[in-house]
Amino acid sequence: MASRLRWMIAPFLACAVAGWASSEGACAKDRQPESGIPLQTILELETTARLLAVLLDSGRNVINEHQVRIDESEKIEKGFTPEMFERQLLDVFRSRSGVDLQELGTARIPVRAKRLLKELTLVSTQVVEQAQSEVNRRGGGIKEFIPAIFGAQVATRFTERTQVRLKQTALAPRNPLNAPDAVERTALEGFADPLYPREKVISEVTVKSGSLRLMFPLYTTRKCLDCHGEPKGELDRTGYPREGLRLGQNAGAISVVIPIRP
Numbered sequence: 001m002a003s004r005l006r007w008m009i010a011p012f013l014a015c016a017v018a019g020w021a022s023s024e025g026a027c028a029k030d031r032q033p034e035s036g037i038p039l040q041t042i043l044e045l046e047t048t049a050r051l052l053a054v055l056l057d058s059g060r061n062v063i064n065e066h067q068v069r070i071d072e073s074e075k076i077e078k079g080f081t082p083e084m085f086e087r088q089l090l091d092v093f094r095s096r097s098g099v100d101l102q103e104l105g106t107a108r109i110p111v112r113a114k115r116l117l118k119e120l121t122l123v124s125t126q127v128v129e130q131a132q133s134e135v136n137r138r139g140g141g142i143k144e145f146i147p148a149i150f151g152a153q154v155a156t157r158f159t160e161r162t163q164v165r166l167k168q169t170a171l172a173p174r175n176p177l178n179a180p181d182a183v184e185r186t187a188l189e190g191f192a193d194p195l196y197p198r199e200k201v202i203s204e205v206t207v208k209s210g211s212l213r214l215m216f217p218l219y220t221t222r223k224c225l226d227c228h229g230e231p232k233g234e235l236d237r238t239g240y241p242r243e244g245l246r247l248g249q250n251a252g253a254i255s256v257v258i259p260i261r262p
Contacts, residue, residue, distance in 0.1 A: 053216035170252030
């Protein structure tokens with residue numbers, strides 16, 4: 001336990017973005033480093049990890065909003081191009097984070113965040129580009145391009161290219177590869193509590209591994225319920241049993257592990 005600073009709960013992205021540059025910011029007022037890692041470094045890492053989670057989830061959201069178009073069986077060209085995806089990704093991310101990815105040069109976020117956000121945007125767009133044959137496939141059958149698959153492909157490629165680990169996880173994941181480890185399970189159990197404050201992330205600095213881990217909660221939308229809602233146990237369109245989730249209920253998290261040193 002001595003190797004860990006502690007779990008830190010940070011309420012809002014705006015707080016992190018605004019406060020990272022000052023150890024006297026509202027986000028940091030109760031944090032006193034116990035390991036020799038500068039508080040400024042912790043704040044920058046947490047802001048960077050949080051922004052990466054928001055960007056990955058923003059991409060999932062864009063896919064989710066266009067799922068009906070993607071699943072259309074009659075049209076050959078759906079119009080869901082990489083260019084359209086990237087435009088909407090930037091719009092959704094800006095609305096959620098307040099950060100304009102087209103103006104990163106003047107954005108008041110850590111330098112490392114700028115580099116990693118640019119890379120994650122590139123990887124996300126590449127995944128959509130390489131999925132065009134599936135997106136535009138004509139005929140019956142379930143399209144194998146949904147938010148979870150998009151997120152998994154993006155996370156794998158981004159991790160390989162940057163050594164910053166992204167992972168989608170849940171207490172009962174459909175994909176065994178997304179099963180939580182012990183630390184992730186503890187956070188997920190907290191997120192599952194109906195009394196847990198919505199949108200709050202959990203982060204932890206682990207000195208022994210030289211990294212910061214951040215858990216970003218995910219919530220169900222109306223379109224999520226098409227596969228994950230009621231009636232519980234009934235098979236959805238992909239052949240998996242529905243989980244019986246309700247609108248706005250916690251549906252897992254994005255786990256981010258970012259090395260303390262670049």
